[in-house]
Amino acid sequence: MEIIRVRGLSVGYGGTPVLEHLDFDILPGRVTVIVGESGSGKSTLLKTLIGLLPPLAGAVVLDGRPIDFNSEEDLRNLYARIGVLFQNSALLNSLSLYENIALPLRIHRPDQAPAEEAKRVAEMLGRVGLQGSEKKFPYELSGGMRKRAAVARAMVLDPEIVFCDEPSAGLDPITATGLDALLKDLCKAHGMTFVVVTHELRSIERIADRILLLRDGAVRFHGGLGDLDKTKDPYVKAFFLRTANHDH
Amino acid sequence: MKHFDNVEKFFTLFSDELYHTGRYLRRRQGVMPGAVVQQMFAMGYRSFPIITLITFLVGVTISLTSASQLRLFGADVYLADLIGLAMIKELVPLMTGIMMAGKIGASITAEIATMKVMDEIDALRTMGVVPEKFLMVPRLIAITLCVPLLVVLADVVGLAGGVLVGRLSLGIPPLVFLKEVFRVVAVSDFLLGIGKTMVFGWAVVVGSGYKGFFISRGAEEVGTATTDSVVLSIALIIGLDCVFAFVLN
Numbered sequence: 001m002e003i004i005r006v007r008g009l010s011v012g013y014g015g016t017p018v019l020e021h022l023d024f025d026i027l028p029g030r031v032t033v034i035v036g037e038s039g040s041g042k043s044t045l046l047k048t049l050i051g052l053l054p055p056l057a058g059a060v061v062l063d064g065r066p067i068d069f070n071s072e073e074d075l076r077n078l079y080a081r082i083g084v085l086f087q088n089s090a091l092l093n094s095l096s097l098y099e100n101i102a103l104p105l106r107i108h109r110p111d112q113a114p115a116e117e118a119k120r121v122a123e124m125l126g127r128v129g130l131q132g133s134e135k136k137f138p139y140e141l142s143g144g145m146r147k148r149a150a151v152a153r154a155m156v157l158d159p160e161i162v163f164c165d166e167p168s169a170g171l172d173p174i175t176a177t178g179l180d181a182l183l184k185d186l187c188k189a190h191g192m193t194f195v196v197v198t199h200e201l202r203s204i205e206r207i208a209d210r211i212l213l214l215r216d217g218a219v220r221f222h223g224g225l226g227d228l229d230k231t232k233d234p235y236v237k238a239f240f241l242r243t244a245n246h247d248h
Numbered sequence: 249m250k251h252f253d254n255v256e257k258f259f260t261l262f263s264d265e266l267y268h269t270g271r272y273l274r275r276r277q278g279v280m281p282g283a284v285v286q287q288m289f290a291m292g293y294r295s296f297p298i299i300t301l302i303t304f305l306v307g308v309t310i311s312l313t314s315a316s317q318l319r320l321f322g323a324d325v326y327l328a329d330l331i332g333l334a335m336i337k338e339l340v341p342l343m344t345g346i347m348m349a350g351k352i353g354a355s356i357t358a359e360i361a362t363m364k365v366m367d368e369i370d371a372l373r374t375m376g377v378v379p380e381k382f383l384m385v386p387r388l389i390a391i392t393l394c395v396p397l398l399v400v401l402a403d404v405v406g407l408a409g410g411v412l413v414g415r416l417s418l419g420i421p422p423l424v425f426l427k428e429v430f431r432v433v434a435v436s437d438f439l440l441g442i443g444k445t446m447v448f449g450w451a452v453v454v455g456s457g458y459k460g461f462f463i464s465r466g467a468e469e470v471g472t473a474t475t476d477s478v479v480l481s482i483a484l485i486i487g488l489d490c491v492f493a494f495v496l497n
Contacts (some may be wrong), residue, residue, distance in 0.1 A: 076376055079373075086367040091368075092363075093370075099280070104376070107376050107377055178479075
Protein backbone atom coordinates (compact mmCIF):
# COMPACT_ATOMS: atom_id res chain seq x y z
CA MET A 1 0.00 0.00 0.00
CA GLU A 2 1.50 3.32 -1.10
CA ILE A 3 1.94 6.29 1.26
CA ILE A 4 1.69 8.83 -1.58
CA ARG A 5 -0.19 8.25 -4.82
CA VAL A 6 0.38 10.65 -7.70
CA ARG A 7 -2.19 10.59 -10.49
CA GLY A 8 -2.29 12.68 -13.67
CA LEU A 9 -0.04 15.27 -12.07
CA SER A 10 1.14 18.23 -14.13
CA VAL A 11 3.49 20.73 -12.54
CA GLY A 12 5.11 23.91 -13.79
CA TYR A 13 5.38 27.66 -13.45
CA GLY A 14 3.00 30.38 -14.64
CA GLY A 15 0.69 27.88 -16.33
CA THR A 16 3.52 26.37 -18.40
CA PRO A 17 3.98 22.69 -17.54
CA VAL A 18 7.44 21.29 -16.84
CA LEU A 19 6.12 17.78 -16.15
CA GLU A 20 2.80 16.40 -17.39
CA HIS A 21 0.46 13.49 -16.61
CA LEU A 22 2.69 11.86 -14.01
CA ASP A 23 1.48 8.63 -12.39
CA PHE A 24 3.55 6.96 -9.69
CA ASP A 25 3.41 5.73 -6.11
CA ILE A 26 5.75 6.30 -3.18
CA LEU A 27 6.01 3.18 -1.05
CA PRO A 28 6.29 3.43 2.73
CA GLY A 29 9.54 2.64 4.52
CA ARG A 30 11.56 2.86 1.30
CA VAL A 31 13.99 5.34 -0.18
CA THR A 32 12.65 6.56 -3.53
CA VAL A 33 15.19 8.49 -5.54
CA ILE A 34 14.05 10.98 -8.19
CA VAL A 35 16.66 11.35 -10.90
CA GLY A 36 16.94 13.07 -14.25
CA GLU A 37 19.08 15.44 -16.26
CA SER A 38 19.45 19.08 -15.23
CA GLY A 39 16.22 20.91 -16.03
CA SER A 40 14.18 17.70 -16.13
CA GLY A 41 11.87 19.00 -13.39
CA LYS A 42 13.11 17.01 -10.37
CA SER A 43 13.10 19.97 -8.00
CA THR A 44 9.81 21.28 -9.43
CA LEU A 45 8.19 17.91 -8.73
CA LEU A 46 9.65 17.92 -5.21
CA LYS A 47 8.27 21.41 -4.60
CA THR A 48 4.80 20.19 -5.45
CA LEU A 49 5.14 17.08 -3.29
CA ILE A 50 6.09 19.26 -0.30
CA GLY A 51 3.22 21.68 -0.91
CA LEU A 52 5.22 24.70 -2.06
CA LEU A 53 3.99 24.68 -5.67
CA PRO A 54 0.35 23.89 -6.40
CA PRO A 55 -0.02 21.47 -9.32
CA LEU A 56 -1.41 22.62 -12.65
CA ALA A 57 -3.51 19.46 -12.87
CA GLY A 58 -3.89 16.06 -11.27
CA ALA A 59 -3.71 14.93 -7.68
CA VAL A 60 -1.28 14.06 -4.93
CA VAL A 61 -3.07 11.58 -2.70
CA LEU A 62 -1.90 11.17 0.87
CA ASP A 63 -3.47 8.30 2.80
CA GLY A 64 -6.24 7.95 0.24
CA ARG A 65 -7.22 11.63 0.28
CA PRO A 66 -6.15 14.16 -2.40
CA ILE A 67 -4.31 17.14 -0.93
CA ASP A 68 -6.12 20.42 -1.54
CA PHE A 69 -3.18 22.76 -2.11
CA ASN A 70 -5.38 25.80 -1.48
CA SER A 71 -6.54 24.55 1.89
CA GLU A 72 -4.53 25.79 4.87
CA GLU A 73 -5.75 22.84 6.89
CA ASP A 74 -4.59 20.29 4.30
CA LEU A 75 -1.19 21.94 4.06
CA ARG A 76 -0.86 22.10 7.86
CA ASN A 77 -1.69 18.42 8.01
CA LEU A 78 0.90 17.69 5.31
CA TYR A 79 3.59 19.75 7.08
CA ALA A 80 2.95 17.98 10.37
CA ARG A 81 3.74 14.67 8.68
CA ILE A 82 6.75 15.50 6.55
CA GLY A 83 10.29 16.73 7.04
CA VAL A 84 12.27 18.48 4.34
CA LEU A 85 16.02 18.64 3.83
CA PHE A 86 16.82 21.48 1.43
CA GLN A 87 19.78 21.53 -0.94
CA ASN A 88 21.59 24.29 0.93
CA SER A 89 20.38 23.15 4.37
CA ALA A 90 18.19 26.26 4.79
CA LEU A 91 18.92 26.54 8.51
CA LEU A 92 17.90 29.93 9.88
CA ASN A 93 21.16 31.82 10.27
CA SER A 94 19.82 34.10 12.97
CA LEU A 95 18.97 31.16 15.24
CA SER A 96 21.27 28.78 17.12
CA LEU A 97 21.24 25.07 16.24
CA TYR A 98 19.11 24.46 19.32
CA GLU A 99 16.52 27.02 18.22
CA ASN A 100 16.61 25.74 14.63
CA ILE A 101 15.85 22.18 15.70
CA ALA A 102 13.36 23.21 18.37
CA LEU A 103 11.39 25.42 15.96
CA PRO A 104 9.17 22.65 14.49
CA LEU A 105 8.49 21.43 18.05
CA ARG A 106 7.46 24.92 19.17
CA ILE A 107 5.12 25.25 16.20
CA HIS A 108 3.50 21.82 16.29
CA ARG A 109 3.76 21.03 20.00
CA PRO A 110 3.40 24.43 21.71
CA ASP A 111 2.48 22.84 25.04
CA GLN A 112 5.62 20.73 25.27
CA ALA A 113 7.63 21.38 28.44
CA PRO A 114 11.02 23.11 27.93
CA ALA A 115 12.83 20.17 29.56
CA GLU A 116 11.24 17.71 27.11
CA GLU A 117 12.08 20.01 24.24
CA ALA A 118 15.72 20.23 25.33
CA LYS A 119 15.87 16.44 25.68
CA ARG A 120 14.45 15.94 22.19
CA VAL A 121 16.83 18.47 20.62
CA ALA A 122 19.83 16.84 22.35
CA GLU A 123 18.64 13.42 21.18
CA MET A 124 18.33 14.59 17.58
CA LEU A 125 21.74 16.26 17.63
CA GLY A 126 23.17 13.04 19.05
CA ARG A 127 21.58 11.00 16.26
CA VAL A 128 23.30 13.07 13.59
CA GLY A 129 26.61 13.23 15.46
CA LEU A 130 26.41 16.87 16.52
CA GLN A 131 25.98 16.43 20.26
CA GLY A 132 27.01 19.45 22.29
CA SER A 133 26.57 21.86 19.37
CA GLU A 134 23.35 23.40 20.64
CA LYS A 135 24.74 26.88 21.08
CA LYS A 136 26.50 27.08 17.74
CA PHE A 137 25.08 29.09 14.86
CA PRO A 138 24.77 27.69 11.33
CA TYR A 139 27.46 30.01 9.98
CA GLU A 140 29.94 28.47 12.43
CA LEU A 141 29.51 25.00 10.91
CA SER A 142 30.97 23.26 7.86
CA GLY A 143 28.71 22.33 4.92
CA GLY A 144 28.49 18.71 6.07
CA MET A 145 27.64 19.67 9.64
CA ARG A 146 24.94 22.07 8.41
CA LYS A 147 23.43 19.27 6.32
CA ARG A 148 23.42 16.96 9.36
CA ALA A 149 21.84 19.66 11.50
CA ALA A 150 19.21 20.12 8.78
CA VAL A 151 18.54 16.35 8.89
CA ALA A 152 18.03 16.65 12.65
CA ARG A 153 15.55 19.49 12.12
CA ALA A 154 13.74 17.59 9.36
CA MET A 155 13.32 14.57 11.63
CA VAL A 156 12.62 16.18 14.99
CA LEU A 157 8.85 15.60 14.70
CA ASP A 158 9.36 11.96 13.68
CA PRO A 159 7.81 12.59 10.27
CA GLU A 160 6.38 9.77 8.20
CA ILE A 161 8.07 11.05 5.04
CA VAL A 162 11.34 12.92 4.65
CA PHE A 163 11.99 14.76 1.39
CA CYS A 164 15.60 15.55 0.50
CA ASP A 165 16.73 17.84 -2.31
CA GLU A 166 20.25 16.97 -3.48
CA PRO A 167 21.46 16.00 -0.01
CA SER A 168 25.06 15.42 -1.05
CA ALA A 169 25.37 18.46 -3.34
CA GLY A 170 28.42 20.56 -2.56
CA LEU A 171 29.90 18.01 -0.18
CA ASP A 172 33.21 16.19 -0.54
CA PRO A 173 32.92 12.43 -1.32
CA ILE A 174 33.68 11.33 2.26
CA THR A 175 31.15 13.68 3.83
CA ALA A 176 28.60 12.77 1.12
CA THR A 177 29.08 9.06 1.85
CA GLY A 178 28.64 9.73 5.56
CA LEU A 179 25.44 11.67 4.95
CA ASP A 180 24.03 8.94 2.69
CA ALA A 181 24.82 6.35 5.36
CA LEU A 182 23.10 8.52 7.96
CA LEU A 183 19.94 8.83 5.81
CA LYS A 184 19.87 5.10 5.12
CA ASP A 185 20.39 4.26 8.81
CA LEU A 186 17.62 6.63 9.86
CA CYS A 187 15.33 5.13 7.23
CA LYS A 188 16.03 1.59 8.46
CA ALA A 189 15.97 2.38 12.17
CA HIS A 190 12.76 4.40 12.15
CA GLY A 191 10.93 2.93 9.17
CA MET A 192 10.58 6.37 7.63
CA THR A 193 9.87 6.95 3.97
CA PHE A 194 12.50 8.97 2.12
CA VAL A 195 12.06 10.75 -1.20
CA VAL A 196 15.44 11.97 -2.43
CA VAL A 197 16.24 14.13 -5.44
CA THR A 198 19.77 13.56 -6.67
CA HIS A 199 21.79 13.07 -9.81
CA GLU A 200 24.79 11.35 -8.25
CA LEU A 201 24.96 7.68 -9.16
CA ARG A 202 27.08 6.70 -6.17
CA SER A 203 24.52 8.24 -3.91
CA ILE A 204 21.73 6.44 -5.78
CA GLU A 205 23.54 3.12 -5.39
CA ARG A 206 24.06 3.72 -1.69
CA ILE A 207 20.57 4.75 -0.69
CA ALA A 208 17.95 3.94 -3.35
CA ASP A 209 15.31 1.25 -2.97
CA ARG A 210 13.29 2.62 -5.84
CA ILE A 211 14.08 4.97 -8.72
CA LEU A 212 11.94 7.48 -10.59
CA LEU A 213 13.68 8.77 -13.74
CA LEU A 214 12.27 11.90 -15.37
CA ARG A 215 12.81 12.72 -19.02
CA ASP A 216 11.03 15.06 -21.49
CA GLY A 217 8.41 16.12 -18.96
CA ALA A 218 7.35 12.57 -18.09
CA VAL A 219 8.32 9.54 -15.99
CA ARG A 220 10.71 7.46 -18.11
CA PHE A 221 11.45 4.74 -15.57
CA HIS A 222 9.93 3.81 -12.24
CA GLY A 223 10.92 0.72 -10.35
CA GLY A 224 13.33 -0.96 -7.97
CA LEU A 225 17.09 -0.96 -8.33
CA GLY A 226 16.91 -4.55 -9.58
CA ASP A 227 14.52 -3.54 -12.36
CA LEU A 228 17.22 -1.34 -13.87
CA ASP A 229 19.06 -4.43 -15.13
CA LYS A 230 15.89 -5.73 -16.78
CA THR A 231 14.95 -2.56 -18.62
CA LYS A 232 15.44 -2.49 -22.38
CA ASP A 233 14.97 1.26 -22.65
CA PRO A 234 18.23 2.51 -24.24
CA TYR A 235 17.85 5.96 -22.64
CA VAL A 236 17.56 4.51 -19.13
CA LYS A 237 20.59 2.29 -19.69
CA ALA A 238 22.55 5.17 -21.22
CA PHE A 239 21.53 7.55 -18.44
CA PHE A 240 22.88 5.35 -15.68
CA LEU A 241 25.96 4.39 -17.68
CA ARG A 242 26.64 8.03 -18.49
CA THR A 243 26.04 9.08 -14.93
CA ALA A 244 28.25 6.27 -13.71
CA ASN A 245 31.07 7.27 -16.09
CA HIS A 246 30.68 10.88 -15.07
CA ASP A 247 30.68 9.94 -11.39
CA HIS A 248 33.80 7.82 -11.65
CA MET B 249 -0.71 45.38 -15.57
CA LYS B 250 2.41 44.39 -13.66
CA HIS B 251 2.10 47.55 -11.53
CA PHE B 252 -1.47 46.58 -10.58
CA ASP B 253 -0.21 43.13 -9.59
CA ASN B 254 2.45 44.74 -7.39
CA VAL B 255 -0.07 47.06 -5.75
CA GLU B 256 -2.36 44.08 -5.13
CA LYS B 257 0.51 42.08 -3.61
CA PHE B 258 1.48 45.02 -1.39
CA PHE B 259 -2.03 45.51 -0.03
CA THR B 260 -2.51 41.73 0.36
CA LEU B 261 0.66 41.59 2.46
CA PHE B 262 -0.45 44.68 4.41
CA SER B 263 -3.86 43.16 5.24
CA ASP B 264 -2.22 39.80 6.07
CA GLU B 265 0.08 41.57 8.51
CA LEU B 266 -2.83 43.30 10.22
CA TYR B 267 -4.57 39.93 10.54
CA HIS B 268 -1.45 38.10 11.80
CA THR B 269 -0.60 40.85 14.31
CA GLY B 270 -4.14 40.85 15.70
CA ARG B 271 -4.10 37.05 15.94
CA TYR B 272 -0.69 37.04 17.62
CA LEU B 273 -1.78 39.61 20.20
CA ARG B 274 -4.72 37.37 21.11
CA ARG B 275 -3.03 33.95 21.05
CA ARG B 276 0.72 34.62 21.39
CA GLN B 277 1.60 31.85 18.91
CA GLY B 278 3.55 31.55 15.67
CA VAL B 279 6.37 33.92 16.65
CA MET B 280 9.71 33.04 18.24
CA PRO B 281 9.76 33.98 21.94
CA GLY B 282 12.03 36.98 22.49
CA ALA B 283 11.82 38.06 18.85
CA VAL B 284 10.06 41.34 19.69
CA VAL B 285 12.75 42.37 22.20
CA GLN B 286 15.46 41.37 19.73
CA GLN B 287 13.83 43.51 17.03
CA MET B 288 13.37 46.43 19.43
CA PHE B 289 17.10 46.32 20.08
CA ALA B 290 17.88 46.12 16.36
CA MET B 291 15.44 48.86 15.40
CA GLY B 292 15.45 51.24 18.35
CA TYR B 293 18.87 51.04 19.96
CA ARG B 294 20.77 50.84 16.69
CA SER B 295 18.77 53.61 14.99
CA PHE B 296 18.69 56.22 17.71
CA PRO B 297 22.28 57.59 17.21
CA ILE B 298 21.70 58.40 13.53
CA ILE B 299 18.16 59.69 14.12
CA THR B 300 19.27 62.02 16.92
CA LEU B 301 22.27 63.24 14.94
CA ILE B 302 20.18 64.01 11.84
CA THR B 303 17.36 65.75 13.74
CA PHE B 304 19.90 67.83 15.68
CA LEU B 305 21.55 68.92 12.43
CA VAL B 306 18.19 69.66 10.83
CA GLY B 307 17.23 71.70 13.92
CA VAL B 308 20.47 73.70 13.65
CA THR B 309 20.17 74.21 9.88
CA ILE B 310 16.55 75.37 9.92
CA SER B 311 17.28 77.67 12.87
CA LEU B 312 20.31 79.25 11.19
CA THR B 313 18.42 79.78 7.92
CA SER B 314 15.41 81.28 9.68
CA ALA B 315 17.31 83.35 12.24
CA SER B 316 18.84 85.73 9.71
CA GLN B 317 15.42 86.44 8.15
CA LEU B 318 13.65 86.86 11.50
CA ARG B 319 16.34 89.25 12.68
CA LEU B 320 15.57 91.54 9.71
CA PHE B 321 12.02 91.98 11.01
CA GLY B 322 12.96 92.10 14.70
CA ALA B 323 10.99 88.91 15.25
CA ASP B 324 13.84 87.00 16.90
CA VAL B 325 11.75 85.22 19.52
CA TYR B 326 9.49 83.72 16.86
CA LEU B 327 12.39 81.42 16.03
CA ALA B 328 11.17 79.28 18.95
CA ASP B 329 7.64 79.16 17.51
CA LEU B 330 8.95 78.24 14.09
CA ILE B 331 11.35 75.55 15.28
CA GLY B 332 8.93 74.12 17.84
CA LEU B 333 6.07 73.70 15.39
CA ALA B 334 8.21 72.69 12.41
CA MET B 335 10.25 70.12 14.29
CA ILE B 336 7.53 68.53 16.39
CA LYS B 337 4.73 68.51 13.82
CA GLU B 338 6.62 67.93 10.59
CA LEU B 339 10.38 67.58 10.47
CA VAL B 340 10.96 65.06 13.25
CA PRO B 341 8.30 62.62 11.93
CA LEU B 342 9.56 63.02 8.37
CA MET B 343 13.28 62.74 9.16
CA THR B 344 12.71 59.85 11.58
CA GLY B 345 10.65 58.08 8.90
CA ILE B 346 13.32 58.61 6.26
CA MET B 347 16.06 57.42 8.62
CA MET B 348 13.97 54.35 9.46
CA ALA B 349 13.60 53.67 5.73
CA GLY B 350 17.37 53.71 5.28
CA LYS B 351 18.41 52.00 8.47
CA ILE B 352 15.57 49.61 9.34
CA GLY B 353 13.82 49.11 5.98
CA ALA B 354 16.98 48.23 4.08
CA SER B 355 18.01 45.67 6.67
CA ILE B 356 14.53 44.06 6.71
CA THR B 357 14.55 43.67 2.91
CA ALA B 358 18.12 42.39 2.80
CA GLU B 359 17.43 39.83 5.53
CA ILE B 360 14.15 38.52 4.12
CA ALA B 361 15.39 38.50 0.50
CA THR B 362 18.51 36.58 1.53
CA MET B 363 16.35 34.13 3.47
CA LYS B 364 14.26 33.64 0.35
CA VAL B 365 17.30 33.03 -1.84
CA MET B 366 18.70 30.55 0.71
CA ASP B 367 15.38 28.62 0.82
CA GLU B 368 14.88 29.59 4.48
CA ILE B 369 11.41 30.99 3.71
CA ASP B 370 10.43 27.71 2.02
CA ALA B 371 11.92 25.80 4.96
CA LEU B 372 9.75 27.80 7.36
CA ARG B 373 6.65 27.04 5.27
CA THR B 374 7.37 23.30 5.24
CA MET B 375 7.65 23.40 9.03
CA GLY B 376 4.12 24.79 9.16
CA VAL B 377 5.35 28.29 10.02
CA VAL B 378 3.74 31.27 8.29
CA PRO B 379 6.82 33.34 7.33
CA GLU B 380 4.78 36.52 6.89
CA LYS B 381 3.78 36.18 10.54
CA PHE B 382 6.98 34.73 11.97
CA LEU B 383 9.21 37.41 10.45
CA MET B 384 6.98 40.47 10.21
CA VAL B 385 4.81 40.52 13.34
CA PRO B 386 7.77 40.97 15.77
CA ARG B 387 9.03 43.82 13.59
CA LEU B 388 5.65 45.53 13.47
CA ILE B 389 5.23 45.27 17.24
CA ALA B 390 8.83 46.39 17.82
CA ILE B 391 8.48 49.48 15.60
CA THR B 392 5.21 50.37 17.35
CA LEU B 393 6.95 50.26 20.73
CA CYS B 394 10.15 51.99 19.57
CA VAL B 395 8.65 54.92 17.68
CA PRO B 396 7.42 56.94 20.69
CA LEU B 397 10.86 56.72 22.30
CA LEU B 398 12.65 57.65 19.09
CA VAL B 399 10.30 60.59 18.49
CA VAL B 400 10.72 61.95 22.03
CA LEU B 401 14.50 61.77 21.68
CA ALA B 402 14.42 63.33 18.22
CA ASP B 403 12.11 66.14 19.44
CA VAL B 404 14.42 66.92 22.33
CA VAL B 405 17.55 66.90 20.21
CA GLY B 406 15.94 68.84 17.34
CA LEU B 407 14.78 71.53 19.76
CA ALA B 408 18.24 71.55 21.34
CA GLY B 409 19.61 72.51 17.92
CA GLY B 410 17.16 75.42 17.84
CA VAL B 411 18.02 76.48 21.40
CA LEU B 412 21.73 76.45 20.56
CA VAL B 413 21.33 78.62 17.45
CA GLY B 414 18.84 80.90 19.25
CA ARG B 415 21.37 81.47 22.03
CA LEU B 416 24.47 81.88 19.86
CA SER B 417 22.98 83.67 16.89
CA LEU B 418 20.10 85.75 18.32
CA GLY B 419 20.98 85.78 22.01
CA ILE B 420 17.69 84.22 23.07
CA PRO B 421 18.07 82.64 26.54
CA PRO B 422 17.28 78.90 26.48
CA LEU B 423 14.52 79.23 29.07
CA VAL B 424 12.77 81.94 27.06
CA PHE B 425 13.12 79.83 23.92
CA LEU B 426 11.62 76.74 25.59
CA LYS B 427 8.84 78.76 27.26
CA GLU B 428 7.84 80.06 23.84
CA VAL B 429 7.95 76.52 22.38
CA PHE B 430 5.65 75.20 25.13
CA ARG B 431 3.32 78.17 24.56
CA VAL B 432 2.77 77.43 20.87
CA VAL B 433 3.12 73.64 20.74
CA ALA B 434 0.12 71.80 22.14
CA VAL B 435 0.19 68.25 23.54
CA SER B 436 -1.96 67.23 20.56
CA ASP B 437 0.83 68.43 18.21
CA PHE B 438 3.32 66.26 20.04
CA LEU B 439 0.98 63.23 19.94
CA LEU B 440 0.28 63.88 16.26
CA GLY B 441 4.03 63.73 15.60
CA ILE B 442 4.23 60.35 17.32
CA GLY B 443 1.15 59.07 15.48
CA LYS B 444 2.47 60.14 12.10
CA THR B 445 5.87 58.58 12.74
CA MET B 446 4.21 55.35 13.83
CA VAL B 447 2.28 55.18 10.55
CA PHE B 448 5.53 55.88 8.67
CA GLY B 449 7.20 53.09 10.65
CA TRP B 450 4.48 50.60 9.69
CA ALA B 451 4.81 51.69 6.06
CA VAL B 452 8.58 51.10 6.21
CA VAL B 453 8.19 47.63 7.75
CA VAL B 454 5.46 46.47 5.36
CA GLY B 455 7.07 48.10 2.29
CA SER B 456 10.45 46.55 3.08
CA GLY B 457 8.90 43.17 3.83
CA TYR B 458 7.03 43.33 0.54
CA LYS B 459 10.27 43.97 -1.36
CA GLY B 460 11.97 41.09 0.47
CA PHE B 461 9.21 38.50 0.11
CA PHE B 462 8.47 39.15 -3.55
CA ILE B 463 11.91 38.95 -5.12
CA SER B 464 12.24 36.27 -7.74
CA ARG B 465 15.10 33.92 -6.97
CA GLY B 466 18.67 35.09 -7.40
CA ALA B 467 21.28 36.53 -5.09
CA GLU B 468 21.95 39.42 -7.46
CA GLU B 469 18.40 40.63 -6.87
CA VAL B 470 18.94 41.08 -3.13
CA GLY B 471 20.88 44.32 -3.65
CA THR B 472 18.33 45.71 -6.10
CA ALA B 473 15.45 44.80 -3.80
CA THR B 474 17.20 46.51 -0.88
CA THR B 475 17.69 49.81 -2.70
CA ASP B 476 14.17 49.57 -4.15
CA SER B 477 12.79 49.10 -0.64
CA VAL B 478 14.41 52.33 0.56
CA VAL B 479 12.96 54.21 -2.42
CA LEU B 480 9.53 52.64 -1.88
CA SER B 481 9.58 53.40 1.85
CA ILE B 482 10.55 57.04 1.31
CA ALA B 483 7.87 57.41 -1.38
CA LEU B 484 5.29 55.89 0.97
CA ILE B 485 6.36 58.20 3.81
CA ILE B 486 6.13 61.34 1.69
CA GLY B 487 2.83 60.20 0.18
CA LEU B 488 1.37 59.51 3.62
CA ASP B 489 2.72 62.82 4.94
CA CYS B 490 0.89 64.56 2.11
CA VAL B 491 -2.32 62.74 3.05
CA PHE B 492 -1.86 63.81 6.69
CA ALA B 493 -1.31 67.41 5.56
CA PHE B 494 -4.55 67.36 3.55
CA VAL B 495 -6.60 65.74 6.28
CA LEU B 496 -5.25 67.74 9.22
CA ASN B 497 -5.17 71.17 7.59
